[in-house]
Amino acid sequence: ETGVTQTPRHLVMGMTNKKSLKCEQHLGHNAMYWYKQSAKKPLELMFVYSLEERVENNSVPSRFSPECPNSSHLFLHLHTLQPEDSALYLCASSQDRATDTQYFGPGTRLTVL
């Protein structure tokens, strides 16, 4: 247990649905991250979020939108997704953006039909 939890663990949604992934960290960290993990591909950093600012990876489609209401919670809102968005979505946190070590959650397995 690394202190980072994610819900739901599994999600199946249609392309017209709107859903949200939730991440919560219990480590007192100030920075949180969303990653996409697809089969046989490197992890892709999607978003970095901290108290100070949100930094987006420019290649992330607008159908993904993060929200960080406080330092302990991070959401990833999903709408009108495509089948190629099916993947494992990992949340991570670190003490701050400059801290090198990140702690990961167990992930949400997303399937888009």
Added chain:
Amino acid sequence: AQTVTQSQPEMSVQEAETVTLSCTYDTSESDYYLFWYKQPPSRQMILVIRQEAYKQQNATENRFSVNFQKAAKSFSLKISDSQLGDAAMYFCAYRSASNNNDMRFGAGTRLTVKP
């Protein structure tokens, strides 16, 4: 652009033996961090070991050690006395020290431990 390459998609090792996982990376920076993460079948990614580029001494954590060759941009992981619980996907990762948002992972190496 910084890239991280793991040339071994799969590796296997006999229990109690030693195995080395390779990783190379590309960067124009002199200061950065390197990591090995382990992802067991339960999927939770766990930090195995980390190395600061400015340190010449290779990092060690119990049975895990690295061979960091900065000039060659190589960062291999050695697992000694392999245990069944070491079976997992292993990811090599790079993080820039100057760009906090530049975190890159390799494609991973699946390690199987044979009893």
